[in-house]
Amino acid sequence: MIDNKQTARHLIALLGAQLLGKDFSERLSEEEIKEIYTLSKAHDLAHIAGDALLRAGLLQGEAVKAFQKWQYLALYRYQRVTYEISELRRVLSEEKIPYMPLKGTVLREHYPDPVMRTSVDIDILVHSEHLEKVKNLLIEKLSYRYDVAEGHDISFFSPSELHVEIHFALCDENDKRTLALGSPWENATLKEGSLYEYEMTNEFFYAYAMAHAAKHFYVGGCGIRPFMDMVVMRNKMPCDKEKLKNLYEKSGLAAFAAYAEQLCDYWFFGAEADETILSMEEYLLAGGAFGTVEGYVASIQGNKGGAYYFWRKVFLPYKSMKKQFPVLNKCPILLPFCHVARWLAIVFTSRRKKAAAQMKASQSLDGEKTKKIVDLQKKLKLD
Numbered sequence: 327m328i329d330n331k332q333t334a335r336h337l338i339a340l341l342g343a344q345l346l347g348k349d350f351s352e353r354l355s356e357e358e359i360k361e362i363y364t365l366s367k368a369h370d371l372a373h374i375a376g377d378a379l380l381r382a383g384l385l386q387g388e389a390v391k392a393f394q395k396w397q398y399l400a401l402y403r404y405q406r407v408t409y410e411i412s413e414l415r416r417v418l419s420e421e422k423i424p425y426m427p428l429k430g431t432v433l434r435e436h437y438p439d440p441v442m443r444t445s446v447d448i449d450i451l452v453h454s455e456h457l458e459k460v461k462n463l464l465i466e467k468l469s470y471r472y473d474v475a476e477g478h479d480i481s482f483f484s485p486s487e488l489h490v491e492i493h494f495a496l497c498d499e500n501d502k503r504t505l506a507l508g509s510p511w512e513n514a515t516l517k518e519g520s521l522y523e524y525e526m527t528n529e530f531f532y533a534y535a536m537a538h539a540a541k542h543f544y545v546g547g548c549g550i551r552p553f554m555d556m557v558v559m560r561n562k563m564p565c566d567k568e569k570l571k572n573l574y575e576k577s578g579l580a581a582f583a584a585y586a587e588q589l590c591d592y593w594f595f596g597a598e599a600d601e602t603i604l605s606m607e608e609y610l611l612a613g614g615a616f617g618t619v620e621g622y623v624a625s626i627q628g629n630k631g632g633a634y635y636f637w638r639k640v641f642l643p644y645k646s647m648k649k650q651f652p653v654l655n656k657c658p659i660l661l662p663f664c665h666v667a668r669w670l671a672i673v674f675t676s677r678r679k680k681a682a683a684q685m686k687a688s689q690s691l692d693g694e695k696t697k698k699i700v701d702l703q704k705k706l707k708l709d
Contacts, residue, residue, distance in 0.1 A: 333361040334611055340378040341371060341550065342594045344442065345557050350382045359389055368614040369549045373400035374442050404441045407431070410484050411448055417467050418452075419522045423460060426451040426514060426524040428493065429538070432531070433555055436562035443555075447489035449479075451510060454494040458652070461492070474671045496534065497541070504537040506577035528563040533573035535559065540582045544708045547613025556590045581707035605702050 336358065343350040354362070359379065366375040376393025379385045385393060411431055418425045427450055434443035452460050457480065464470040464482055470490065473481040477498030479491040497504040507513075513530035517523045526534065535555060542548035559565075574580045589606050591597035599607070644661070648654045651664040703709045 330361055333358065333365050334607070337362050337365050337369075337371070337375055338550070338593045340366075340375045341554060342557075343378045343381075344374050345438065345554060345594065347438065350378050350384075354379075354384055356389070359384065363389070363392055365611070367396065369551070369611075370444060370615040371550060372396035373444065400441050400444045403444045403446070404434075406486055406488055407445050407448060410486070410488050410490065413468055414448065414450060414464075414490070415523065417463055418450075418460070419520070421459070421463060422522060423452060423456050423463075424522050424524060426510065426526070428496075429535075432525065433535075433558060436558050443551075443558075447491060449491045449493060451493045451496065453511070457492065457494045464490070464492070475668070497537075501537070501541055503540060503577045503579055504534065507533055507537060507573055510534070528559075529565045529569040529573060532559050532563065532565050532570055533577065533579065536574070536579055536583050536586065537577060539586060540579060540706075540708060543582070543610075543706070544703060547610055549610060549613065549615040550593075551615065553586070553590045553593060556587065557594050578707065581705075585706055602702070602705050605698075606706075609699070609702060 336352065336354065339352070340350055340362070342348065362375055362379075363372060366372040372393055373396040376385070376397055379393065380390070411427065414425075427448075429449050430443055430445035431448055431450075434440040434445070437443045461472065461480060465472060469485050470482040471484075473483055473489075475481075477500075478495040479493040482490045482492070484490060496507075496510055499505075507530065510526060510530065511524070514524040514526045517525045525531075535552065539548050539552040542552075571580075574583045585602060585606060588597065588599075589603050592599040592603055592607075644654075647661065647664055647668075651660075651667070653660055654664060700709065
């Protein structure tokens with residue numbers, strides 16, 4: 327938990343200053359700046375907080391170096407993503423393969439400075455029938471290293487070790503809310519000036535971003551960034567409110583979206599906060615940028631039970647397995663062998679440590695903490 331709530335208030339104010347072009351006028355002690363550094367680093371936002379502190383003339387000595395390190399890293403990430411996305415666009419367009427960039431790759435262009443919206447990976451959606459061709463293209467033409475297949479994407483690492491996920495679906499079979507939004511391709515148009523790059527309508531993109539935040543909130547936490555994204559989308563991606571409301575209602579996102587918008591208003595626009603909003607804040611701030619393994623396991627086991635959690639981790643649904651292993655379309659009898667192949671892939675790829683941490687956390691859950699998380703999930707209609 328974050329003990330010093332004032333640190334959170336200062337950090338949110340700094341982030342809001344950068345997003346909304348406001349001045350940060352509070353005076354801060356050296357100790358307060360250290361606490362802001364620690365919290366902003368945990369949420370991968372130290373580059374933004376540092377820039378706001380520099381603009382306010384509040385950084386001196388070693389604090390300047392500490393924050394500047396993250397600013398340089400953010401710039402490096404931006405340049406690396408910019409290069410890789412340009413290469414992906416080039417190769418996919420040359421091969422006449424329709425594609426759709428997702429998440430941060432799209433959002434960063436709407437931030438006051440795209441470097442503010444750092445990403446640790448690139449997500450691109452393609453049609454499932456093009457997946458095998460895209461896989462071979464990335465390996466042969468861009469020298470990407472294939473990593474692993476999951477429920478709705480296949481992963482690679484570029485020569486610069488940037489993580490790239492090629493999605494053949496927006497989500498896996500368990501994410502009912504995102505599935506209920508409908509087909510992304512039917513809610514997208516060609517990007518102006520492109521023959522093969524598609525972009526979602528503003529309403530669908532906003533609803534998808536909300537569904538993605540809800541998914542991560544449910545499985546451990548999503549940090550502060552999705553709420554910064556909401557500020558940006560409000561300002562730069564105008565929506566038909568009735569269409570957006572309909573998407574929320576049909577996908578079961580209405581309750582979460584309402585509370586998420588209230589939290590956004592509380593953090594960045596000075597609105598009041600009720601008990602639920604404060605509980606959300608506590609949960610999100612404690613989880614850092616990517617949530618916690620304990621929060622993930624507590625959500626799944628608390629709502630579904632330990633047996634369900636174990637089964638879900640070991641055996642993917644048959645529909646997801648068919649997408650990862652197309653041979654099952656012709657030979658379903660090979661399913662047991664494909665499960666074994668998937669397990670071996672996890673053991674010998676980057677997913678191994680993540681799986682081990684989740685299994686360890688499942689054996690040492692705090693009952694009171696689990697109940698608190700589950701109660702919050704129920705309030706947000708995420709159970």
